[in-house]
Amino acid sequence: MREVARRGYADLRISEVARRAHVAARTVYLHAPTKQRLVQSALRGRAEALIGRIERWRPRGESADAVLGELIAMHEREYRAESVLLETLVDGALPREIAALLRELDGVRLAIITHTMNDLARHGGLRIRPSDAIALAHALLSYPTWRTALTGPGRRRAPRLIYSALRSALL
Known part of the structure; x- marks a missing residue:
């Protein structure tokens, strides 16, 4: 996966993947023919691992403020833990079947956000309105x-800025 993130899908070569894995290219082709x-x-x-973690997430806080903070913290934690995966999927240079993973992840994320906002309501x-809060x-x-928030001027303050924006609009 690092090779895809580093080089991009179009420039990825099986021979390079094999070399970095210290195996023959034939070994790679045994596991994946293309x-x-x-x-x-x-x-x-x-x-799938990320989807599982997101699906299992449940807020522990009682107050709306605490729940919102936990929701944002979960998104930050998962983004930082899986930034290579997410950057690769967001890149847009992947075949449609692979890029569909981003829509799948987004659907799970939306379900958690929807459930959380409906509970708060x-x-x-x-x-x-809950529908506006969800959107x-x-x-x-x-x-x-x-990605934009963490790499732009906000950088480390980005989660706190997102929290402040959501808190002032929703709660």
């Missing part, structure tokens, strides 16, 4: 937004 299958398999394994924790949280917590 470059697309090799990349898809590598990314799918990481994506049921407990009277939102100032705006805003989904936009501000998306992977491309995290």
